Amino acid sequence: xxxxxxxxxxxxxxxxxxxxxxxxxxxxxxxxxxxxxxxxxxxxxxxxxxxxxxxxxxxxxxxxxxxxxxxxxx
Numbered sequence: 001x002x003x004x005x006x007x008x009x010x011x012x013x014x015x016x017x018x019x020x021x022x023x024x025x026x027x028x029x030x031x032x033x034x035x036x037x038x039x040x041x042x043x044x045x046x047x048x049x050x051x052x053x054x055x056x057x058x059x060x061x062x063x064x065x066x067x068x069x070x071x072x073x074x
Contacts, residue, residue: 002052002053003050003051003052003053004050004051004052004053004056004064005049005050006040006043006044006048006049006050006051008064008067008068009036009039009040009043009051009064010040011067011071012032012036012063012064012067012068013033013036013037013040015067015070015071016029016030016032016033016036016063016067017029017030017033019032020032020033031059031063032059032060032062032063032066033063035056035057035059035060035063036060036063036064038060039051039055039056039060
């Protein structure tokens, strides 16, 4: 089973926010950052340090995979 750490989630959220900054008066997050922010918030509340990839929805899985691919490619 693969796990994502809270540090990786935070870095991925920041990556997606830099790729697609929040927009509008309400400052809506891009879909990728929004999908990652939900498990990130749960981890903070639960004081968890990592989460299984299985619990992420498809948008969050794709967002974290693209982030990891972009950071490993550099």
